[in-house]
Amino acid sequence: MARSADSGLLRYFLRRLAVMLGLLVLVSVLIFAMVEILPGDVGNLILGQYATAENVDLVRQQLGLDRPLAVRYLDWMGGFLTGDWGDSWRLGTPLAPLIGRRLYNSVVLAGVAFAFVIPVSITAGIVSALRRDRLTDRVINGISVVSITIPEFVSSMFLILFFSLLLPWFPSSAMVPEDAGPLTTLRYLALPVIAISPVLIGYIARTVRASMITELGADYTRTAYLKGLDPRTVITKHVLRNALLPAITVIANQIAWLVGGLVVIEAVFNYPGIGQLLLQAALVQDVPMLEAIVLILAAILMLSNLAADLLYTMLNPRVRAQATGGAT
Amino acid sequence: MIGTRLRTLLASPGVTLAVAVVLGWLAIAVIWPLLVPYGPTAQQLGGRYAPPSAEHWLGTDNLGRDVLSRILAGSRSVLIVGLASTTLGVAVGTTLGLVAGFYRGRVDELLMRSLDLLMAFPIIVIASVILAMLGPSRLNLVLVIALMLAPYNARVVRSAVLSWRDRDFVAAARLRGESGAYILFRELLPNIMGTVNVEFTMRLALSIFAVATLSFLGFGIQPPTPDWGLMVSEGRPFYQIAPWVVVAPAAAIASLVVAINVVAQRLRAS
Amino acid sequence: MSASAGVLRVEGLTVEYRVGGTAFPAVRDVSFSIGSGESMGLVGESGSGKTTLGMAILRYLPENGSIAQGSIFFDGTDLVPLGRRELSRIRGNRIAMVYQNPASALNPSLRAGEQIAEVYRAHLGLGRDAARERAETMLDLVQIPDPHGAYDRYPHQFSGGQKQRIVIGMALAMDPSLLILDEPTTGLDVTVEAEIVELFTDLRARFDTAILFISHDIGLVATVCERVGVLYRGEMVETGATAATFQRPTNPYTRGLLSCRVPPGASKESRRLEPLPAGSRDPEPGACSFEPRCAFREPRCRQEHPALYDAGGGQRSRCFFHETVAEAGPPAVTDVATQPAAPSDGTLLEVRGLRKVFRSGGREVVAVEGADFTLAAGRILGVVGESGSGKTTLARVIAGLEVPDEGRVVLAGVDVTKPAHKRTVEARRALQMVFQHPDGTLNPSMRIGQILRRQMHMLSPDGGADAEQTLADILKAVQLDPEHLDVRPRQLSGGQQQRVAIARAFSTSPDLVVLDEPTSALDVSVQAAILNLLIDLQRREDASYLLISHDLAVVRYLADDILVMHQGRIVEHGPAADVFDSPQEEYTRKLLSAVTVHAGKLASAGPPARAQDTAGGPVRT
């Protein structure tokens, strides 16, 4: 029985992966189309407004822009899959290594942020639900209402003014020196992480609180109490098991938000991540760079959503049964 | 009904304050020309980086412009773009949510999957890319933010519709031969108006969040229009010598979004 | 009185709920006791405080609920002052509970066996294997097939009846001395209900557990319990031995509850129902709570609050005039029974080869298969079957809310096999529907007048001139006032909402009315009035009914013909008397015998049972 369930799950996973790849192709077409079709002539973009018509044509030819759209798309995708992501228009350097480096930096920042956000938010959500309508809950709730709405650049500016200018505890730039050890690195990342976290913590905590409250009021919770189980067992064994499931989905959704936050945070703190690169590419309309970054981000986001979905399916027997066609 | 609504809103002092802040900013956005002590774009090269004083309550910026005047004037662009994009986004989202939730089946699948796809992307990233390509006009800003808000709104409305569509009064309407539009807008919509109102308020906070952030990044409101997000980004290079240039607009943004969200949470709770 | 008199002795218990700053008592000054091994029933209308009382005994009340007064002696100890720790030692061990809706009583993400095993671990400190072994034994005892395999399955992999067995197993795990059952079979199919009741009977012989059986189903209580208590507005208004109490009620409320039931085996030709008046006002403070609805009231009842008096025969009754009530005997039957429907040969509805399949996620469910029948003008056709047998789908296809995959629906000679909005106005006028849930049937954002006028506007466009007259007439027919036109559905009671729904259906003089469980969501006292109303309207308008109900007594009472459905197919179709008295099909016999298990018992105990038919319905009250 276990075996057939596993193969059911595997089949489900492969099906979802196939769908995701299909969607990714669709997204790549969209990105390509959006960037290529939108107004603004590339020759002029590169050479400036006063370039002569011949020079513009020459640049277009060099870039292969005179070929049909479909050919260019296939060329682009082919290159992408083989690791040749083309060159930046502005910098003239190959994109893949640059993006790779920047992506790595961003993943470090995001990793530290999540390592901070997830335990804090889940704990806050659980505590808030258990102390429902008491002072603790009101305080946590108040903080999350406020923190959800304040744009990251606003909180960053306040943090810099307080903890860098007024009290010189942390550097205002997150440019980690080359030879920094882990502790120094953390000191440099502290302000960006603190700035990006409140929104994420607010959302996750509120979801956890809501689902905790639903599950605490569920009939099976009453059953567990009326069996004579002690409250701790009821919470840890019965309630949390069901209440934390929705957190998986929210956390996955928050990855998209985190990426958006990264764009802002990296700009404010001068952090050499993918967000900053994206921002620069957008501001100077470096088309190949934009396309590559957006596609990479799309792939990462879709993969993380898929992973969350699978985790959710695996941990939830009822959903698992539906997903695997009731094989269990 | 409106009376009881208002009463629950004003029940707690915190919420009353929030309502006052929102209304205050709305009023300022309309009548700021009567209030400002200086022209918001008037430069005074002699008086650059002046700290807060009796003449310039909030000091002056790098071009010697009066920060208070710019803050008051800046409320207008944020609120216009915020309100317009929220209205558009919620109207489109609510319609999509009604249609998807009521018709279910393929329409629903297709709509929701495409919206999921849209939502899987960070708003700011998509908006930056589109605005970078289209150019940052105010209309484009409204359209892009509306496009980004609509899916979230559609989802919430859809799930509200799901809890209503299978009630028997909908079946009764179908038996009478009512059109789809009648059922959507006359039978279902009035019952989910509470949800839509809460949504509007929450999305408004999010929309202002987005306008401010995009302006800060350089894709939103363009200089020399006075705008809060823009002011933070213009003041940033000089924050060490003139922190008030940054603090004032940052605080203005925070006060507006937090106040709106407090109202939204209160509406949702009641 | 010594505490050892019984397992449970409740004394002067008052439970309050605090809502928006004010406390209101949901249970008032209730006293009773249960001897060891004894079973006591608790009956009363919805909201009378049955669940609150049960939960208070386990000291498990919602956050806003609290015990304001009284004691709960269990095995000699008062539970009221106990702390959390002491309570956990008693809960699940000495007192256990089973309640409605087994689907949600089990944790969806824990294995079924584990949920029983943890009881042994918590109370006996057993190790993993020993607990598992005991749990498997328990699964076997509650007749779950393959206990070893079942242990590892999740709740969603069991049927509703099996889930309830698991919950019962959980409750009986520690062989408690008191078991509280709150509507343990409500929502289960009659056949499953019969099995569960049988299981209780078996297990009681084995476990010698005292039972507090909470139910709104008087028939079921008559079967299961030796003694009964009747709650009204949180007060115990009558207690006594079940048989004696139902035979000779000494409280007007008990009497009313008994007489407004649809008597098992009765039909509309044999007698008219006796509704319990709804009561148009709240009782005055200090008066008898039942006074506004009481047929026996005297001026004294408005001035004094009656105590619980000894009414003889071991019964106690909260009524000044319990002797008068006891002597009054069964309520006089008004013999204005309905004339039998005239046999008619005009076919109104013809259904041919109907098939409807639901597809979701690659799976197919055949809801209706090969349905073939006709319905003559002016007759009532009852459709019965277990849940999931396709009754509602059949009705929805006929009404045009679903489109069949195969087959035809012909109404008055016109093919109407299409969705409602594609049918002609005439076809839509001719066929109306009344639904199950009174709170969902009317749009909460509209006023009653708007709802009714829109209906008439859409379906009789030319009747504009006398529309207001028709409206007044129909309102009168369903016993609502013109003032009701200006209110919103929320301001009406469930029974009134259902009257509006009926008015809506009849406002355009339909030829066929589809009634999908029209009284299932209503209290028994309201049900009788609605059924009477439906009979009167049918006669007045000469309409045909397609009546769907899982309540066989209601169907037996109302219908001229019966159609039995099983797994999407029609297995039997014939005149009501024939189908009920001499069922031809095995399945029909099973269905009918399931409900006679307890209906039969009450038929001999209850006063108003005149008809001698053996068949009857689940006496859902």
Ligand SMILES: Nc1ncnc2c1ncn2[C@@H]1O[C@H](COP(=O)(O)OP(=O)(O)OP(=O)(O)O)[C@@H](O)[C@H]1O
């Ligand atoms: N948590 C609560 N807060 C406030 N009032 C409540 C609460 N729970 C129940 N009540 C009220 O207390 C009264 C008794 O309710 P209870 O659920 O005990 O009745 P019941 O007899 O079990 O009804 P039913 O047959 O519908 O199950 C009702 O008026 C109900 O509305």
Ligand code: SF4
């Ligand atoms: S005391 Fe009076 S009102 Fe109350 S039940 Fe008896 S007769 Fe009726």
Ligand SMILES: [Mg+2]
């Ligand atoms: Mg109850």
